[in-house]
Amino acid sequence: MTPDRQAAGAVLIRTLQEELGASVIQTPGEADFARHLRDFTNEAPQGLQLLGIAYPHTTEQVAHILRACHAANVPVTPQGGLTGIAGGAVPVVPSLVLSLERMRGIEELDTNARTMTVLAGTVLETVQNAAEEADLFFPLDLGGRGTAQIGGNAATNAGGNRVLRYGMMRDLVLGLEVVLADGTVVSSLNKMLKNNAGYDLKNLFIGSEGTLGIITRLVLRLFPKPRSAVTGLVAVADYAALLELLRAASSAFGATLAAFEVMWPEFYRLGTTALGRTPPLPEGHGIYVLLETLGTDPQRDETRFQEVIAELLDSGLLQDAVVAGSGRQRQELWAIRDCPGEFPKVGHWPQLGFDVSLPAGRIGDFVEHSRRLLQEHRPDLACVYFGHLADSNLHLSVRVPEQASPAEIEAIEELVYRAVGEWGGSISAEHGIGLLKRAFLHYSRSPAEMELMRAFKRTLDPKGILNPGKVI
Secondary structure, three states, X not given: OOHHHHHHHHHHHHHHHHHHOOOOEEOOOOOOOHHXXXXXXXXXXXXXXXXXEEOOOOHHHHHHHHHHHHHHOOOEEEEOOOOOOOOOOOOOOOOEEEEOOOOOOEEEEEOOOOEEEEEOOOEHHHHHHHHHHOOEEOOOOOOOOOOOEHHHHHHOOOOOOOHHHHOOHHHXXXXXXXXXXXXXXXXXXXXXXXXXXXXXXXXXXXXXXXXXXXEEEEEEEOEEOOOEEEEEEEEEOOXXXXXXXXXXXXXXXXXXXXXXXXXXXXXXXXXXXXHOOOOOOOOOOOEEEEEEEEEOOHHHHHHHHHHHHHHHHHHOOOOEEEEOOOHHHHHHHHHHHOHHHHHHHHOOOOEEEEEEEOOHHHHHHHHHHHHHHHHHXXXXXXXXXXXXXXHOEEEEEEEOOOOOOHHHHHHHHHHHHHHHHHOOOEOOOOOOOOOOOHHHHHHOOOHXXXXXXXXXXHHHOOOOOEOOOOXX
C-alpha cells in the first residue's frame, strides 16, 4: 500500500470509528491484533501493519463498512473462525480486517421446511446442537467445529467426514445473504429445495473465500436425525481390494453408508502405536478403512452391519475387522483417523499437507507414483497417505527436514501439484485455494476457466479490495 493509500486508510478508520463506534471499529492500540494475523497453520507476513479491525453486529454495519472502503479504495480481509489451513483469511497487505465473530445467532429454525436461518458468525457446533435439540440433523462436521463459523464453512465450501452421504457445504445451503464490495446487499434467503428462477446466485459465493462478497446470513438445509451410528475398522490387502470393498459396501448399505475413510499403513502406525494407542487391528495389512453407517433402526442397522462384515470376511475380501460395540469404542476408532493434529507429538513436524482429489480408481496408483517422485526428489522425505476415498479426496502429509528452505518447500509443492494436474485431479479437494495454492491453480483450471474467474472478480469487485491476494 502506497503512503497515500496508507494515509487514506487511517482517515477512513477514524471516520468509521466515529460513525459506528469504538466497539465496532478498533485501531491497532485498542484490539488484540495478533490473533487476527494467522489461521490454524499460516501467519501474515512479518511486520505487516493492519489498518484496523471491524467487528460488525449486523448486515447493515457490514454494508456501511464496505461502502466506505470501496469509496476510499481500502482493502478488506474478511475473517471467520480462523480454522482454515490454506491462508484464505490471513491478511497479506495492510488492510481492514472484517471479523464476523459478533454476528452470531439462529434467527429461525423451521421444522416443517427443515431449514435453519443463521448469522454467518455462528459457530458450527452451535448449529449442530440447535438441530439436535429440534430432533433434526445438520451433517457438516469438522475437527474445528467448536471454533469454525458457518459463514466461513460456506465461503470455503467445507467438506468433512460425511460428504459421501450428504455432500459438501454447497449441498447444505439453500439461500444466502451477501454484501458486495461496494456495500450492495444481495438477499437471496431461499428456503425451497426446488427453485429454478434463473441463475443460482448463491453458488457464485460459496467457495469464493470472500473474494466476491461477504456472506452475512445463510439458510441451511437440515435432515432427519439419524437413530443409529455403526462404525467398524477393516483391513484389506491392497488398493484393488479396497475398490472392491467400496463397491460391496455401497451396494450392501446403500444411502446409509456415511463414511469410508482410508488409511495407508504409515498413517495407521502414526495414529496408533506411535501415539501410544493400542492398534484395534494389527499392523502389517495393506490398507485400513474406517466404515460408518447412519440409519434409523439401531438394532436392525447394527445386525446388518455385522452380517455384511462377516460375509466380507468369509469371502476373503477383508483380512481382518473390528466393529465398535459402544459409543466409546466408536470414538476410539475415529480418534485414529482424526490424528493428524497430533503429528507434532511424534516428531512428524514440520510437515507439508496436501488436500487433493483424483478419480477414485486412480488414487492407488497415484499414491505409488507420488511416493516415488518424492523419494527421487529427496530420499529423506517421509510421506503418509489417508483420505475420504469414496469422495475422491486424498490427503498427503510430507515430513520435511527442519532446515528445508522456502525454495525447497516450493519445489516439493510444485512437484506434487504438477503431478496432480497431469493425472487429471484437483489441487484442492476441500480446503480451498486461499493464499497457499494460488500459484498452482493453473494445474486444475484451464486458461478459459481462469479468465472467467477473473471476469467475475472484475465485475463484482472492480477495485480488487475484497480479500486481496487470494484465489485468483
